[in-house]
Amino acid sequence: MILSCIHTHTTFCDGAADVETMCAAAFAKGFESLGFSSHAPIAAKTGIRTFWHLPDERLAEYIDTVLAARRRWAGRLKVFLGLEVDYIRGLCGPGDRDILDLPLDYIIGAVHYVPSPGGELFIVDAPEEEFVPGFRDYFDNDGGALVRAYWEAYGELIRAGGCDVLAHLDLVKKNNARFGFFSPEDPRYRRQLAETADLIAEVRSRSGAGTVPETGAESRRPGSGLPVVEVNTGGIIRGRTPDPYPSPAMLGLLKERNVPLTINADAHAPDHLGGAYGTAAADMRKAGYTAMLVFEGREAGKALWREEPLDP
Ligand SMILES: [Zn+2]
Numbered sequence: 001m002i003l004s005c006i007h008t009h010t011t012f013c014d015g016a017a018d019v020e021t022m023c024a025a026a027f028a029k030g031f032e033s034l035g036f037s038s039h040a041p042i043a044a045k046t047g048i049r050t051f052w053h054l055p056d057e058r059l060a061e062y063i064d065t066v067l068a069a070r071r072r073w074a075g076r077l078k079v080f081l082g083l084e085v086d087y088i089r090g091l092c093g094p095g096d097r098d099i100l101d102l103p104l105d106y107i108i109g110a111v112h113y114v115p116s117p118g119g120e121l122f123i124v125d126a127p128e129e130e131f132v133p134g135f136r137d138y139f140d141n142d143g144g145a146l147v148r149a150y151w152e153a154y155g156e157l158i159r160a161g162g163c164d165v166l167a168h169l170d171l172v173k174k175n176n177a178r179f180g181f182f183s184p185e186d187p188r189y190r191r192q193l194a195e196t197a198d199l200i201a202e203v204r205s206r207s208g209a210g211t212v213p214e215t216g217a218e219s220r221r222p223g224s225g226l227p228v229v230e231v232n233t234g235g236i237i238r239g240r241t242p243d244p245y246p247s248p249a250m251l252g253l254l255k256e257r258n259v260p261l262t263i264n265a266d267a268h269a270p271d272h273l274g275g276a277y278g279t280a281a282a283d284m285r286k287a288g289y290t291a292m293l294v295f296e297g298r299e300a301g302k303a304l305w306r307e308e309p310l311d312p
C-alpha cells in the first residue's frame with residue numbers, strides 16, 4: 001500500500017524526534033509523503049499552558065523548519081506543512097483567522113478539551129493521574145455525561161469548519177479502555193456515532209461552503225470545507241486501544257455515508273510511522289471501503305487528495 005502520514009509530531013511539540021529525523025525515517029520506510037502537524041499554539045489565545053503544544057514564539061521557526069525540509073527532500077519525499085488545531089469551545093478552533101492565514105498545506109481539527117457541565121475544561125485523553133480526579137470532580141464519575149460532552153464538542157468542531165482532516169474521531173474511548181466508563185454497545189453511544197457520521201456527511205455535502213455561522217469562522221478558501229476523516233493508529237501503536245480511531249462500528253457508519261478516509265499514525269516517534277496500518281486497512285476493508293485517500297498538497301486554496309486502492 002502507499003505509505004503516507006500527515007499526522008506527525010516532533011520536538012516542536014510533544015514528539016520525540018526532530019523534523020529531519022522523522023523525514024529520514026519516513027524515507028527509509030518507503031513513504032511517499034510526510035506531513036507535519038504540530039499541536040498549534042494555544043497559550044497566547046487561551047491562557048492555557050501545556051508542555052504538548054507548540055509555543056507561540058516558535059511558530060515561525062516551525063514553519064521555516066518544515067519548509068526547509070521540503071526543499072531538502074524534494075524528489076525523494078513529499079513534505080507537507082500542517083497543524084493539529086484544538087477546538088476549544090469559545091476559545092479557539094481551526095476556523096480562526098490567525099490559523100487560516102498561515103501558509104499551511106492542511107489543517108487537522110481535533111478535540112482534546114471537553115467542557116464539563118460546570119464549565120471546566122477537561123482533557124479527554126489525559127494520563128491517569130489527571131483523568132481520574134478530573135472525571136470525578138468535573139463529571140461526578142458520570143460516563144454518560146463525559147461521552148455526551150465529548151460528542152457535543154466534536155459536533156461543534158465539525159460545524160465550525162476550517163479543517164481538512166478530522167482527528168481521532170472517537171478519542172473518548174482511549175481512557176475507556178482502562179476505566180470502562182461507557183459501553184460502546186450502548187444504544188445511546190451508537191446514536192451519538194450515527195449523529196456524528198450524519199453531521200460529517202452533511203458538512204461534506206455543502207460543497208465548497210464550509211462556513212460556520214456559530215463561531216463566526218469564515219469559509220477558508222474556495223473548495224474547502226470538505227473534511228476527510230483520518231483512521232488514526234496512534235492508540236494501537238501506544239498500546240492504548242485495540243482498534244484505530246474511529247472503531248470499526250464508526251467506519252461502517254461512515255462508509256454508509258460515503259465519507260472518505262485517510263490513514264495516519266499520529267506519529268510521535270520515528271518507529272510510529274506506518275505502525276498498525278495493516279490493521280487500519282483491514283478494518284476499512286471490513287467496513288466496505290476499497291480505497292483510501294492520500295494527501296497531495298494544496299492548490300488554489302484547495303486540499304488535494306488522490307484515491308488509492310486499499311491493497312489486501
Ligand atoms: Zn490529537
Ligand SMILES: [Zn+2]
Nearest residue numbers: 007009084266
Ligand atoms: Zn496528534
